[in-house]
Amino acid sequence: MVHVRRWVLIAAGVLGVSVAAGAITGNEVLAKIRGTYDKVNSFQAAFEQTFEWKLAGTTQTMRGTFSMKKPNKFRIETNVQTVVSNGRVVWSYSPATGQVIITNYDPATMPLRPDNFLFVFPDERRTTYVRSERLSGEDHHVVDVTPRDSTLGISKMRVWVDGRSWLAKKVQYTSVSGDVTTYLMNAIQTNTSIPDSVFTFTPPPGVDVIDFRNR
Numbered sequence: 615m616v617h618v619r620r621w622v623l624i625a626a627g628v629l630g631v632s633v634a635a636g637a638i639t640g641n642e643v644l645a646k647i648r649g650t651y652d653k654v655n656s657f658q659a660a661f662e663q664t665f666e667w668k669l670a671g672t673t674q675t676m677r678g679t680f681s682m683k684k685p686n687k688f689r690i691e692t693n694v695q696t697v698v699s700n701g702r703v704v705w706s707y708s709p710a711t712g713q714v715i716i717t718n719y720d721p722a723t724m725p726l727r728p729d730n731f732l733f734v735f736p737d738e739r740r741t742t743y744v745r746s747e748r749l750s751g752e753d754h755h756v757v758d759v760t761p762r763d764s765t766l767g768i769s770k771m772r773v774w775v776d777g778r779s780w781l782a783k784k785v786q787y788t789s790v791s792g793d794v795t796t797y798l799m800n801a802i803q804t805n806t807s808i809p810d811s812v813f814t815f816t817p818p819p820g821v822d823v824i825d826f827r828n829r
Contacts, residue, residue, distance in 0.1 A: 640741035640757040643775055647782070657682040659802040663692075668792040686719060687813040698815040703827070705815035714817040716825045744772070749784060753777040 658681045665674045678692030686701035696707045699719050706715045739762040747756050759771040767789050774784035781804075786796040817823050 638743065638755065640743040640759070643743070643755050643757050643773075644741055644759070646780060647775070654804050655684050656806055656808050657802075657804050658806060658808065659799045661800070662798045664796045664798075666794040666796075668794075681808055681812055683808050683810075683813060686721065687810070689812055696815065698813060700810070700813045705817075707815065707817065707821070711822075712820070713822045713824060714815070716823065716827060718827050746777070747774065749774055749776075752783075754783065 658679070660677070660679050662675065662677050666672075667674070676692050676694060678690065680691075681689045686699060688697075688699050690697045694708070694710065696705075698705045698707075702719050704717050704719050706717075707713070740758075740760040742758045744756040744758055747754050754774040754776055757773050757775065759773065761768050761771070768787050769790050770788045772786040773782050775782050781802050782799065783802075784796065784798050786794060788794050
């Protein structure tokens, strides 16, 4: 789903020890993030998204919240769109159009689902350790990831990973058309108790509901 793709490029991981800059490779950074997937059952954060549209030469910024709970449950909410999955159904609501689109959740047709970019990342062709950089007063590892499958529409990802907590605080991806989307994460919480009601969605009264589940 196009709506979901705009929100899923977020990465995060947890590890208990810090590694000094220069003593770790890009592949090792991703391996450590992926290795923590089994340890994280839930994830919550606020984010700021900046979208740079190359063709128009414009920049748009919005803020929102993201919640995830295994298996396959997530909620991404901003003032322009809400996308929710309970692991079986996906709701995509746009207040501007007054529409809710409902589909079955199918991981085979959602390669860009949030957990891939939180912990797993798309299958990469090349991973490069770029540098150590200060972000919000903390040391971060900066890693570039070039996906193997260009059909996802991504030419490159850049991830800023906190050198102490091993949480990704910033993610930037460049599309094949040159557009750049950046997410800056804050107020990150892992393994907190999130009620399942967060991962369901009731369409507001009067909206147009388009249900593709039985088509």
